Amino acid sequence: MAAEEAPGTVRVDSWIWSVRLTKTRSLAAAACRGGHVRVNNERVKPAYAVRPGDEVRLRDGGYERIVVVRKLIRKRVGxxxxxxxxVDHSPPPPPREELVVVALRDRGAGRPTKRDRRELERLHSRNG
Structure with a gap:
């Protein structure tokens, strides 16, 4: 039988999933096991109990979400x-890069000409 939670607490993986910071609860648990979730600057396991007022940091895809628990919920809501x-204290996301031009050649177009090669090099040096 699973360990009972103290009144006024919720598992961190369940709370992260419930407030829609991750798509699935298993992704939230995996993030905890991988060390991507910190509560009050401590790495936590999926079963760690969060309380109102705790600061939760979730690193996902190179972007860090910093939230403070205001209300506890156990079920996923809208x-x-x-x-x-x-309360979201996350820094603003980095600006999206300009549309990256990708050099595509038609299949079967043959060997690039000297002019085509120079244009490809110019595009690669601009994007790189």
Whole structure:
């Protein structure tokens, strides 16, 4: 039988999933096991109990979400209700890069000419 939670606490993986910071609970648990979740600057396991006022840091895809627990929920809810359960202190996401031009050649177009090669090199040096 699973260990009972203290009143006023929720498992961190369940809470992260419930407030829609991850798509699935198994992804939230994997993030905890991988060391990508910190509560009050401590790495935590999926069963760690969060309380209101705790700061949760979730690193996902090179971007860090920093949220403070406002309300505890155990079941996944809609996005508007989920947003009321935490205070978001995350830094703004980095600006999206300009549209990257990818040099594509038609299949069977043959060997590139000297002019084509120079254009490819110019594009690669601009994007790299």
């Amino acid at each position: 996005a508007t209700v989920a947003a009321e359960c935490y």
